[in-house]
Amino acid sequence: MGLFSKNDKSLVSTLQTLMKKATFPTSSSPLLSLINVDRARIKKEILELDISAEIPCLHLKTELVNYFSDLFSNTITFSAIDLTIAIKVKRINQSEKLTQVKQVIMVASGKGGVGKSTTSVNLALALAHGGAKVGLLDADIYGPSLPTMVGAVKAKPVSQDGKLLDPIIAHGLHTMSLGFLVDENDATVWRGPMASRALGQLIYETQWPTLDYLVVDMPPGTGDIQLTMSSDVPVSGAVVVTTPQNLALKDAQKGISMFDKVKVPVIGVIENMSYHECDNCGHHSHLFGEEGGKALAANAKVELVGHLPLDGNIGHDVDNGRPTLVSQPDSSAAKAYLDIAVRCAINLNKTNQSIPSLIIGE
Structure with missing residues (x-):
């Protein structure tokens, strides 16, 4: 040889x-x-x-x-x-909008309380851990939680040119949230169009560097923000987070149906709070039902890209500004996030095409 x-x-x-x-x-x-x-x-x-x-x-x-x-x-x-x-992540986004971002991933849920924001942060960190350049956008205008979850509550974006804001860098991620711009105790009392305009400003008036992925933490539901993202932003794919609970599954199905209507490919379903692992014996207890995410994914003809445990440490980590990928990088939960990130990246690659903009109402 x-x-x-x-x-x-x-x-x-x-x-x-x-x-x-x-x-x-x-x-x-x-x-x-x-x-x-x-x-x-x-x-x-x-x-x-x-x-x-x-x-x-x-x-x-x-x-x-x-x-x-x-x-x-x-x-x-x-x-x-x-x-x-x-x-060398492939550029899927061929739009003239947001040219510095190769792929845009929306992380969504049909209802609140399913752990979507925690999943968004750890998914972004997992992609970065794999070697990608990653940004994270908090699209929840009414309840921004990103500053707390990445430990940057006191951070304030600055502008070098008086036009665009520099993102806040936290744990290696380039992040932006309305929470960086308003007092954390203030309530955002805006009608839908105002919230949509604010989201547009966060996206297009941020000086994003060249990014392989921009992960967007969406608010729950199927309202104005979701339609704004789907119509005005070159989204590459969406991930839907659910729990095995029947009510959550029904709402998640509505979210998948919405993405189908606006022609945003769903690249995966993540089942959060799938099971609780006993600290003493390792037994898995399915507190909210079993295989609901699998059934949802099969019915929608998308991939179930992973299960995440019901683990109090995961919530505790983001409450303290050090998500699981940072605070417990060798844990089973961290490994689950890393596996999910790889599957999502592979499924994004399978789309092989730029996602055309769809203007709602035209």
Whole structure:
């Protein structure tokens, strides 16, 4: 096999041939639809492999090394793999609006109290943990909670040019919320059109850097803010958060139906508060029902991208401004968020097309 140490292109071609029928780990997606082999050579029996990935997967480096070792071992001789991963997220957003953002993800729910905002923050952190550049927008004009959840209650955006506001950077995320601009104890008493205009200002009058993903934490329901986002923003896909409870499932179905009507693809359903794990014995108790999210996803023909536990620590973490991905990065809940982020990124990739703007009422 010494041939390959002198001929990188030949080795790259061989590796790509071996990858053709393989799928990405934990997924049914073809491996080569998500990664590209940029460089390969064998030096001192070490396979030096550089790949670029269209999904944030830096945290899966060990799993990928093991996966490639098994995949290549019958054809190529090497003692170990030295893997380098570059994250190159595909641009889905082809609109002239928000050109610095490659993909926009809405996180929505049919009703309040299902943990949507907590999920939004941890999903954004999980994407960033995988190597993506991520922004987080709080679209809840009436009840902004983002400043508290990221520990930036006292932060105030500044403007360098007198026109656009710089986002607040918290835990590596570029964030923006009306909560940064008004007193935390003030009530926002606005009619729908005023709230929609305020949302537009938050989106388009923020100096977002180049971002792979902008995660948008939506208010619950199917009202003006949802229609504004769906019609005026180049949304790439939506994630719907629910609990297994029947009432939550019914409202989540309404949310999915709304996205279908405005032609925003639903890239996944997340079932939150799926179970409670006993601290002593590890037994899972399904306090709000079982497999409701699975049934909802199957009925709507979308993927159930993950289950999250009913865990008081998760709520405690965001109450203290240090979400689970920050405060407990090695916990089972953090792993669940990371798995969800990968599945969402893969499903966004499957859309393969920019999402056309749809003006409601035209």
